[in-house]
Amino acid sequence: MADTAGTPSSEDAPAPAAAPPGDSQRWAQGWRRILLACGMLVYPFVTIVGVAQYSTGGAALAGYLIAAAFGAVYVLAFVVAIRGARRRLVPLGALMGVLFLAELPFAHEFAFFLATMVVSFAAGFLRRHAVLIVTVGALAALLVPWAVRPWHQGPGGFQAIALVFTAVTVYAFTEMAATNRALVEARAEVAHLASEAERARIARDLHDLLGHSLTVITVKSGLARRLATAGSDPARALQEITEVEELSRQTLTEVRAAVSGYREVTLAAELARGRELLRATGVLAELPTATDQVAPVHRELFGWVVREGLTNVVRHARATRCTVLLSATSVEIRDDGVGAPAPAGNGLTGLRERVAAAGGRVTAGPVDPHGWRRRVTLDPAEGSAP
Secondary structure (H helix, E strand, C coil): CCCCCCCCCCCCCCCCCCCCCCHHHHHHHHHHHHHHHHHHCHHHHHHHHHHHHHCCHHHHHHHHHHHHHHHHHHHHHHHHHHHCCHHHHHHHHHHHHHHHHHHHHHHHHHHHHHHHHHHHHHHHHCHHHHHHHHHHHHHHHHHHHHHCHHHCCCCCHHHHHHHHHHHHHHHHHHHHHHHHHHHHHHHHHHHHHHHHHHHHHHHHHHHHHHHHHHHHHHHHHHHHHHHHHHCCCHHHHHHHHHHHHHHHHHHHHHHHHHHHCCCCCCHHHHHHHHHHHHHHCCCEEECCCCCCCCCHHHHHHHHHHHHHHHHHHHHHHCCCEEEEEECCCEEEEEECCCCCCCCCCHHHHHHHHHHHHCCEEEEEEECCCCCEEEEEEECHHHHCCC
């Protein structure tokens, strides 16, 4: 309940350095705190009116000094709270309570306007007991003027109302400030997570794009070099170099699209590219000619699976035959190579992430009598999605 002097409550610690509020947010909270603090300084002046009414001479001077000291301590507490020196606020709050009690003989019921500030301050450190603190303070403001007979006053209704109203106002301000801090922290966390996700997406997509394309470029360049060196088929060598140039341009376009987030991978296109890649490396390709049995929503995922799988076959398997099998809920890539998994890297990790996000699983292992099989299987409910 209490940011009376801009003091944070025990449960409203300042925002961590990792997610500080923005400049505009801090400015907004700063001037609101200052405005609230200046408004609270009205109460010491009202107390001075009470001192003038009930005290004269030296007693009046003492009452004025106490009220002025109370205001000075309050301003000091505000400055300390702004600087974040929370431990120093406890003795300052206790000193404010002592000054309030010292003011009672000189200002009578008017001294309870100082109690309004003390109650709000105390409730800020004991928020779990805020209702009790405010209730006790309001009852004291109401009953003490009536109970002290020499004051010849009835119940301090106005003081009690002022205390409750001020405490509720301060509580609302404190809750709003805490909510704003939590919102700023949440926004910073969301921005951080989004940034991490985007970096992971770009790293994964660039690996998948460049790994496949550079493998094709390397294979075709090597084939063109051998043809040119042998001099047996200059036209074929020229064709291979031309295709390398086209693939390089296409890869550049895809990389730019991947960074922008607008690239689309299709299963049909990856099968066509894979067929050309396997042909260039001398691997007999047994690939599907249609993709109708795969739900449209999963064709991009299966396209990534085919791209990564065929790239690994060319790089690591040393196979003579490669087969791709499709169904509505699965894609399988099988080769007759050395029968060992590809070295662990970003490609397999990224593929597992994509498949897991779609609710599927990746399995891989040797096949008899030799070779390797990679299989991605989706839940049937997922596979039948429209």
